[in-house]
Amino acid sequence: AQSVTQLDSQVPVFEEAPVELRCNYSSSVSVYLFWYVQYPNQGLQLLLKYLSGSTLVKGINGFEAEFNKSQTSFHLRKPSVHISDTAEYFCAVISTQGGSEKLVFGKGTKLTVNP
Amino acid sequence: NAGVTQTPKFRVLKTGQSMTLLCAQDMNHEYMYWYRQDPGMGLRLIHYSVGEGTTAKGEVPDGYNVSRLKKQNFLLGLESAAPSQTSVYFCASWGRMNTEAFFGQGTRLTVV
Numbered sequence: 001a002q003s004v005t006q007l008d009s010q011v012p013v014f015e016e017a018p019v020e021l022r023c024n025y026s027s028s029v030s031v032y033l034f035w036y037v038q039y040p041n042q043g044l045q046l047l048l049k050y051l052s053g054s055t056l057v058k059g060i061n062g063f064e065a066e067f068n069k070s071q072t073s074f075h076l077r078k079p080s081v082h083i084s085d086t087a088e089y090f091c092a093v094i095s096t097q098g099g100s101e102k103l104v105f106g107k108g109t110k111l112t113v114n115p
Numbered sequence: 116n117a118g119v120t121q122t123p124k125f126r127v128l129k130t131g132q133s134m135t136l137l138c139a140q141d142m143n144h145e146y147m148y149w150y151r152q153d154p155g156m157g158l159r160l161i162h163y164s165v166g167e168g169t170t171a172k173g174e175v176p177d178g179y180n181v182s183r184l185k186k187q188n189f190l191l192g193l194e195s196a197a198p199s200q201t202s203v204y205f206c207a208s209w210g211r212m213n214t215e216a217f218f219g220q221g222t223r224l225t226v227v
Contacts, residue, residue: 009155034215044158044205044218051214090157094209094216101146101165102173103209103216107157 002027002095006106014114015083021076021109023091033074034092035065038108044090050074061085086113118142121206121219128196128226136191136222138206146209147189148173148216149181151202158205164189196226 007022025031035047048059055067065076074091091106119140128134138147145166150158150173160173162181170181178200180192189208193200206219 006157032214043220046215049215092216101209101211102160102163103146103148103207104160104174105150105158107155 002031002093002102002104004091004093004104004106006091006109008109009107010110010112012112012114013081016080018079019077019081019085019111021089021091021111023074023076023106025072025074025091025093027072027093027095029095032094033065033067034094035059035063035074035076036090036092036105037061038088038090040087047076047089081111081113083113083115085111087111119206119208119217119219121204121222123222124220125223126225128193128224130196130198130226132196133192133194134196134224135193136204136206136224138189138191138208138219140187140189140208140217142208142210142213142217143186144208144210144213144217145186147183148207148209149179149189149191150205150207151175151200152205152221153202161191161204198226200224201226 003026005024033050036044050067058064088108094103122137148163149161159175164170164183167186182190204222207216209216
C-alpha cells in the first residue's frame with residue numbers, strides 16, 4: 001500500500017532564506033507525485049507535479065521539486081521565500097497501477113515565513 | 116476549482132443525526148475520492164471510487180458510507196453523526212487522461 005511521509009510538521013524560516021520541505025513515499029509501482037499548498041481557510045491548490053521525464057519539476061510561485069526514485073523522495077524547494085509563502089504544504093502520491101488509483105496525502109508541513 | 120462542486124459548504128449536526136454530502140463533477144472522471152482534514156493529520160482518505168457503481172474503503176472508513184450510482188456524483192453519508200466526525204471534508208476527482216486531481220471547495224461539518 002502506498003504511503004507518504006512528510007518529515008517535518010513545521011518549518012519556520014526567515015524571509016528571503018531558502019527552504020526545503022521533505023517528502024518520502026512508499027510504493028512498489030510507478031507513481032505520480034504532487035505538491036499542494038493550502039492557505040488559511042482555503043482549499044487545495046496544485047503547486048507542481050511529477051508524471052514522467054525530467055526529475056526536476058518546476059511549479060508555480062518559484063517552487064521546484066526533485067524526484068529521486070532510488071531514495072523514493074520528492075522534496076520541495078524554493079531558493080528565497082516570501083511572507084506570502086506562509087501556508088501548509090501537502091505532498092501526495094497516486095500509483096499508476098491500473099484499477100486502484102488511490103490518491104494518498106502526507107500529514108502536511110506548515111511553513112511559517114518570518115520577517 | 117471549476118468542475119468539482121460540494122454541497123453543502125457548512126453544516127451543524129446534532130449527535131445521532133444523519134446527513135449526506137454530495138460531490139458532483141462534470142469532467143467525466145473515472146475516479147472520485149472523499150477525504151477528511153483534521154489539524155496535524157493531513158487529508159485522510161475515507162472512501163474512493165474507481166468507476167460508476169464501485170466503491171472502496173480508504174484509511175478511515177468507519178462511520179461513513181458512500182455511493183456512486185452515477186458517474187458524475189459521489190455521495191458521502193453519515194448514518195449517525197458523532198462529535199469525532201467534526202472535520203472539513205474534501206472531495207476530489209481524477210481522470211485517467213488527466214494529470215492532476217481536481218478538488219471541491221470543502222464542507223465544514225460540526226457535530227455537537
